[in-house]
Amino acid sequence: MAGGQGTGRSFSFKVVLLGEGCVGKTSVVLRYCENKFNERHITTLQASFLTKKLNIGGKRVNLAIWDTAGQERFHALGPIYYRDSNGAILVYDITDEDSFQKVKNWVKELRKMLGNEICLCIVGNKTDLEADRHVSVQEAEEYAESVGAQHFHTSAKLDRGIEEVFLDLCKRMLEVAQVESSRADGTSRHGTARRGVQIVDDEPQGQGGSGGCCS
Amino acid sequence: MAAKPVRKGIHVDHSELLCKKGCGYYGNPAWHGYCSKCWREEYSKARHRQIKEDRELAERLQKEEEAAYASSSSSSTTTTSRPIAFSKFEEKKTQEKARKVNTVKKFFTTSKTPSKRSMLLCCPNNFTMVRQHSVESSQAAGEFQEFLKLLRKPAAQDILKRCRACIEGIAVFILLPMFSFQPFNNFAFAGSLPEQVEKTMDNVEKYIMTRLYKHVFCPESTEDEKKDLAIQKRIRALHWVTPQMLGVPINESSPQVIDMVEKAITDIIEMDSKRVPQDKLACITRCSKHIFNALRVSQNEPASADDFLPTLIHVVIRANPPRLQSNLQYITRFCHPNRLMTGEAGYYFTNLCCAVAFIEKLDAQSLSLTEEEFDRYMSGNASPRRPTQEPSSLVDELSACPVLAPLHTNLLDLQELEKQQCQLESNAADLDRALVAWDGSVAQEVANVARKLPPKVQASISSFPLLLAEVAASPSGPLDSEVEDSITLPPPLLPQPAGS
Ligand SMILES: Nc1nc2c(ncn2[C@@H]2O[C@H](COP(=O)(O)OP(=O)(O)OP(=O)(O)O)[C@@H](O)[C@H]2O)c(=O)[nH]1
Ligand SMILES: [Mg+2]
Ligand SMILES: [Zn+2]
Numbered sequence: 052m053a054g055g056q057g058t059g060r061s062f063s064f065k066v067v068l069l070g071e072g073c074v075g076k077t078s079v080v081l082r083y084c085e086n087k088f089n090e091r092h093i094t095t096l097q098a099s100f101l102t103k104k105l106n107i108g109g110k111r112v113n114l115a116i117w118d119t120a121g122q123e124r125f126h127a128l129g130p131i132y133y134r135d136s137n138g139a140i141l142v143y144d145i146t147d148e149d150s151f152q153k154v155k156n157w158v159k160e161l162r163k164m165l166g167n168e169i170c171l172c173i174v175g176n177k178t179d180l181e182a183d184r185h186v187s188v189q190e191a192e193e194y195a196e197s198v199g200a201q202h203f204h205t206s207a208k209l210d211r212g213i214e215e216v217f218l219d220l221c222k223r224m225l226e227v228a229q230v231e232s233s234r235a236d237g238t239s240r241h242g243t244a245r246r247g248v249q250i251v252d253d254e255p256q257g258q259g260g261s262g263g264c265c266s
Numbered sequence: 267m268a269a270k271p272v273r274k275g276i277h278v279d280h281s282e283l284l285c286k287k288g289c290g291y292y293g294n295p296a297w298h299g300y301c302s303k304c305w306r307e308e309y310s311k312a313r314h315r316q317i318k319e320d321r322e323l324a325e326r327l328q329k330e331e332e333a334a335y336a337s338s339s340s341s342s343t344t345t346t347s348r349p350i351a352f353s354k355f356e357e358k359k360t361q362e363k364a365r366k367v368n369t370v371k372k373f374f375t376t377s378k379t380p381s382k383r384s385m386l387l388c389c390p391n392n393f394t395m396v397r398q399h400s401v402e403s404s405q406a407a408g409e410f411q412e413f414l415k416l417l418r419k420p421a422a423q424d425i426l427k428r429c430r431a432c433i434e435g436i437a438v439f440i441l442l443p444m445f446s447f448q449p450f451n452n453f454a455f456a457g458s459l460p461e462q463v464e465k466t467m468d469n470v471e472k473y474i475m476t477r478l479y480k481h482v483f484c485p486e487s488t489e490d491e492k493k494d495l496a497i498q499k500r501i502r503a504l505h506w507v508t509p510q511m512l513g514v515p516i517n518e519s520s521p522q523v524i525d526m527v528e529k530a531i532t533d534i535i536e537m538d539s540k541r542v543p544q545d546k547l548a549c550i551t552r553c554s555k556h557i558f559n560a561l562r563v564s565q566n567e568p569a570s571a572d573d574f575l576p577t578l579i580h581v582v583i584r585a586n587p588p589r590l591q592s593n594l595q596y597i598t599r600f601c602h603p604n605r606l607m608t609g610e611a612g613y614y615f616t617n618l619c620c621a622v623a624f625i626e627k628l629d630a631q632s633l634s635l636t637e638e639e640f641d642r643y644m645s646g647n648a649s650p651r652r653p654t655q656e657p658s659s660l661v662d663e664l665s666a667c668p669v670l671a672p673l674h675t676n677l678l679d680l681q682e683l684e685k686q687q688c689q690l691e692s693n694a695a696d697l698d699r700a701l702v703a704w705d706g707s708v709a710q711e712v713a714n715v716a717r718k719l720p721p722k723v724q725a726s727i728s729s730f731p732l733l734l735a736e737v738a739a740s741p742s743g744p745l746d747s748e749v750e751d752s753i754t755l756p757p758p759l760l761p762q763p764a765g766s
Contacts, residue, residue, distance in 0.1 A: 063604065063607075063608040064608065065607055065608045072572065076570075077568070077570045081568065097558045097561075097568050097569045097570075097574065098567075098568040098569065098570050099569060099570050099571040099573075099574050099613070100610050100613040100614075102610070113608065115608045115609070115610075115613070117571075117613055117616075118570050118571040119571050120571040120572045120574075120575040120576075120620070121571070121572055122513070122572055124631070124632040124634075125572075125575060125620070125624065127623075127627070128575075128620040128623055128624060130283050130292075131616060131619050131620050131623060132616060132620065134292065134294070134616075135607045164283065164284075164292050165292065166290075166291075
């Protein structure tokens with residue numbers, strides 16, 4: 052193979068943020084991307100679309116984090132938001148049992164739509180309010196395992212556990228992407244082409260001028 | 267798309283979102299509800315059918331053409347017969363509708379065995395005559411060539427060659443859901459930086475899509491136009507929806523916010539005037555930025571999706587952008603997929619799709635209204651701006667709805683104009699009356715003077731009052747009669763000896 056080193060690759064991933072209102076989705080992401088919590092965010096115009104660049108084991112990763120409208124009346128629009136996403140972060144508030152039930156609904160929906168190609172993270176936020184916990188740690192972790200998701204505890208307020216969520220998610224998305232790209236021959240795996248695994252590669256993939264518009 | 271009244275909230279049934287073929291994967295409206303794989307299968311079937319039909323039509327046309335060719339060459343030399351055949355073709359082309367033009371063009375690119383006639387038409391000069399009449403097209407071609415000069419020679423040539431092939435090829439596969447640039451990736455760019463590749467892609471897209479726009483935007487073979495009209499009608503019917511119902515967190519009394527919302531509206535309307543997918547996306551992005559600015563002025567925290575989406579819905583309802591569905595479909599079909607999937611513009615675009623889906627399915631519950639209220643507003647029998655109580659004062663109403671204000675001033679202006687017009691008319695009538703009166707008084711005076719003259723002179727000028735009466739009675743009135751009367755006037759009185 053001609054061209055650059057193995058470091059020439061960069062990956063772009065789309066991650067949707069799901070969770071009931073007020074569980075702290077926005078807080079978690081702002082904490083992660085800008086390390087801010089509940090201050091006057093003078094420089095932050097919006098927290099609905101944020102990006103973060105990472106470098107994992109020499110691989111460049113561009114993370115695009117999509118906030119979704121969580122109000123009940125927008126619930127049905129979910130599928131439009133999470134189409135083609137590589138990962139989802141499902142946030143609940145550990146003091147709010149109801150928000151955990153909502154997470155379960157979303158997991159069901161995501162698995163149905165996107166199958167196992169989407170990496171899921173379930174996040175119990177507001178651990179600083181441990182005294183007021185209404186969701187059992189054991190139940191949450193068991194549930195996560197049963198649906199093939201990772202479970203994390205965070206506090207956006209105290210900046211606990213947030214880096215770990217995104218790092219773990221990225222690693223898993225990378226694995227999926229690499230499996231997919233290694234399988235990507237002419238008859239590529241279902242959906243590979245339109246999912247967000249953008250692999251800008253300086254090495255020819257040996258695919259030739261397949262398909263496309265000129266055939 | 268009519269929302270069933272029994273439905274609560276906006277429900278997109280999951281079954282509706284899965285591939286129509288039931289393979290279990292997720293379908294996409296752009297692929298007519300199939301997943302990408304099943305769509306490709308379905309599509310290639312349809313495509314072969316289409317190609318066959320096109321070929322048949324083209325063969326028919328060709329027979330006609332050859333007949334024309336034969337008759338023209340019998341009357342002229344072979345050298346002149348070529349242009350004649352072509353001009354005949356041109357004539358026929360303009361007579362037939364655009365669809366056929368496309369079909370004819372398709373034939374040239376699909377035909378494996380180029381016929382005499384297709385060779386004739388593909389000869390460069392004629393071909394440019396047929397296609398290159400749009401300013402945008404030639405401009406795009408020029409810009410693209412400029413760009414290619416910056417690249418390495420062999421790569422540039424390869425790209426240009428492929429683009430040309432693409433343009434001709436795509437005229438055939440109008441519905442190709444997304445044309446993949448994958449071949450470029452591998453072929454021309456060994457060792458290039460990702461940014462370079464990206465930039466080239468942008469330019470390629472610009473060139474190809476500007477050239478193809480007319481053929482692939484809202485193509486007749488799709489339902490796009492019908493959907494455009496449907497959503498336009500739907501939005502018009504929803505004019506009564508207030509920002510409060512949508513939960514839009516903007517402060518509408520701030521002129522700054524109003525200004526930004528207006529800008530957002532302008533941007534989203536402008537989308538339709540752009541040709542290149544990325545330019546259309548840029549309009550959506552600008553619109554979104556203006557919305558975020560409006561949100562920032564209105565509240566102190568960074569806007570989340572729950573602030574943004576309702577405001578975008580509000581803007582879309584206010585703007586009722588032209589050919590909305592066609593534009594969304596076009597972007598979905600032809601925008602660089604990565605841009606739509608992970609880019610910021612893709613996020614805004616997705617929100618716009620959500621806004622449209624919401625508007626289509628919107629019902630009483632999604633606005634927190636009762637069914638009765640919703641029905642009354644929809645039927646136009648009531649307006650949320652003026653609740654069922656006393657009609658509020660005009661001033662209240664004006665402040666409640668910024669759109670009414672210019673309407674109101676226009677109305678006042680019109681009233682003022684009408685008053686002035688009435689005044690003018692009555693003045694004209696006065697003038698008319700004064701003239702008639704003056705006319706009479708002159709006649710009277712002449713009569714008076716005449717009476718004082720000696721009897722003989724009186725007799726000789728007795729024709730004067732008659733003359734005056736004649737002038738007054740002429741149909742065009744006393745003012746305008748001058749010209750006509752200079753013709754019909756009796757010869758001037760000559761001095762005559764008294765008593766003769
Ligand atoms: N104590 C505590 N409060 C938190 C934490 N994270 C968020 N909050 C608070 O929870 C409230 C809601 O946070 P947001 O980040 O706006 O929640 P959201 O999920 O984005 O809500 P929506 O945008 O309405 O869906 C805010 O008052 C935050 O200050 C946390 O870790 N601990
Ligand atoms: Mg939020
Ligand atoms: Zn399918």
